[in-house]
Amino acid sequence: MVYNARWGILATGGIAKTFVKDLLRDPKARDTNDVTHSVTAVASSSSKTRAEEFISDINIPGNPTTYGSYDELVADPNIDIIYIATPHSHHYQNARLALESGKNVLCEKSFTVNAAQTKILVELAKQKKLFLMEAVWTRYFPLSVQVRELIQKGEIGEVLRVTADNSIGQGGWDQSHRMLNLDLAGGALLDLGIYSLTWAFQTLYHTLPLSQRKPPSSILSTMVKTASTGADEDTTMLITFPTTTPSNNLQRTSHAVAMTAFPVDSNPDKQNSARPAIRIQGTKGEIQVDGPAYRPERYRVISKTREGEPVKAVREVENVFPSNGHGMYWEADEAARCVRDGKLESEGMTWEESVVIMEVMDEVRRQHDLVYPEKIESTDYPIKL
Numbered sequence: 583m584v585y586n587a588r589w590g591i592l593a594t595g596g597i598a599k600t601f602v603k604d605l606l607r608d609p610k611a612r613d614t615n616d617v618t619h620s621v622t623a624v625a626s627s628s629s630k631t632r633a634e635e636f637i638s639d640i641n642i643p644g645n646p647t648t649y650g651s652y653d654e655l656v657a658d659p660n661i662d663i664i665y666i667a668t669p670h671s672h673h674y675q676n677a678r679l680a681l682e683s684g685k686n687v688l689c690e691k692s693f694t695v696n697a698a699q700t701k702i703l704v705e706l707a708k709q710k711k712l713f714l715m716e717a718v719w720t721r722y723f724p725l726s727v728q729v730r731e732l733i734q735k736g737e738i739g740e741v742l743r744v745t746a747d748n749s750i751g752q753g754g755w756d757q758s759h760r761m762l763n764l765d766l767a768g769g770a771l772l773d774l775g776i777y778s779l780t781w782a783f784q785t786l787y788h789t790l791p792l793s794q795r796k797p798p799s800s801i802l803s804t805m806v807k808t809a810s811t812g813a814d815e816d817t818t819m820l821i822t823f824p825t826t827t828p829s830n831n832l833q834r835t836s837h838a839v840a841m842t843a844f845p846v847d848s849n850p851d852k853q854n855s856a857r858p859a860i861r862i863q864g865t866k867g868e869i870q871v872d873g874p875a876y877r878p879e880r881y882r883v884i885s886k887t888r889e890g891e892p893v894k895a896v897r898e899v900e901n902v903f904p905s906n907g908h909g910m911y912w913e914a915d916e917a918a919r920c921v922r923d924g925k926l927e928s929e930g931m932t933w934e935e936s937v938v939i940m941e942v943m944d945e946v947r948r949q950h951d952l953v954y955p956e957k958i959e960s961t962d963y964p965i966k967l
């Protein structure tokens with residue numbers, strides 16, 4: 583039996599459009615034969631007309647219902663799961679609205695503005711027996727799954743160090759733009775740094791059995807804020823994970839350097855996407871992942887060669903994007919399967935891991951006194967933002 587997930591789309595901005603286009607691509611093209619997707623409703627906080635335009639722009643079939651408010655959307659009985667695509671500042675209020683109304687939720691990254699908000703959403707989902715997932719789409723790429731499996735199989739030995747960079751070399755946004763606007767929880771850390779942290783965590787944390795996953799023992803960071811709004815524009819984190827599997831009785835820790843920036847670029851000339859944005863370094867070799875970190879295109883496995891040994895061939899694997907998609911359909915398939923199976927959370931991005939990553943970002947912000955407006959940081963509900 584094929585399960586069809588009926589989606590409600592909350593907000594009609596840039597990523598909502600990209601996500602819905604991927605939802606509409608033929609699942610069979612990516613060998614997904616057990617779930618399909620349909621969009622049954624779209625809501626815009628701007629107007630019902632905006633929702634109608636969104637539908638006609640993308641040519642969404644099936645005549646979805648349109649709403650001029652999110653309140654109406656969450657009351658629609660013909661929705662299995664709501665995709666939240668508002669700015670970071672609004673995720674807590676929007677996700678809470680959906681959960682309080684009994685709806686399953688896939689919410690864009692960063693999940694919320696702080697860990698306290700994420701914890702409340704998780705408790706609510708648990709209490710109401712609803713599915714809730716932070717939409718960290720990169721984790722569901724076949725490439726990410728393969729890299730995690732290679733690490734777990736010991737292909738590069740004990741992984742001791744990861745460097746992950748998600749820097750875009752862009753700027754010049756207006757102060758009100760969501761990338762810079764503190765009222766929308768803008769800045770590099772929450773928007774882009776989350777992907778560098780994703781790589782640190784999915785390699786050094788997620789690859790361990792659940793019982794062995796331990797939050798970082800130390801977090802050091804540096805941050806540069808933009809003069810215009812005070813949002814962070816260049817943030818680097820050094821994250822140390824406690825040892826869980828001592829090798830040869832050596833109490834070694836692993837660590838990650840997670841970087842993100844607006845003014846510098848992980849791939850400056852854009853001519854060659856074969857720049858490793860991520861390096862995963864182990865005792866027996868290294869896996870390099872070519873950026874951008876949020877939409878990686880390939881990885882290569884380089885085995886360590888000892889003096890006198892023949893050099894082993896470098897294995898390079900492309901991440902293929904079936905039906906010329908963006909790659910958001912893999913997370914959508916995962917969400918649909920979880921809802922179908924009555925799972926409340928996804929194994930690829932557990933609630934616990936989302937909370938730990940939010941706690942890392944809280945700590946980095948604390949170290950640099952980066953605070954968003956009180957309304958945005960608040961756990962009160964409902965608040966009109």
Ligand SMILES: NC(=O)C1=CN([C@@H]2O[C@H](COP(=O)(O)OP(=O)(O)OC[C@H]3O[C@@H](n4cnc5c(N)ncnc54)[C@H](OP(=O)(O)O)[C@@H]3O)[C@@H](O)[C@H]2O)C=CC1
Binds near residue numbers: 595597668772773
């Ligand atoms: N996974 C990925 O690759 C990407 C994820 N993102 C994430 O998606 C989210 C949205 O980003 P993006 O689509 O680029 O943002 P946009 O600014 O393009 O869209 C945001 C939408 O949110 C709604 N919204 C509600 N309240 C506000 C408000 N006060 N100010 C602005 N918008 C508001 C609007 O829709 P409406 O008027 O219809 O209600 C708006 O169109 C962010 O969390 C971001 O981190 C972004 C880009 C890529």
Ligand SMILES: O=C1OC[C@@H](O)[C@H](O)[C@H]1O
Binds near residue numbers: 773876
């Ligand atoms: O999630 C994202 O990935 C792609 C970036 O361009 C975007 O700013 C960010 O929100």
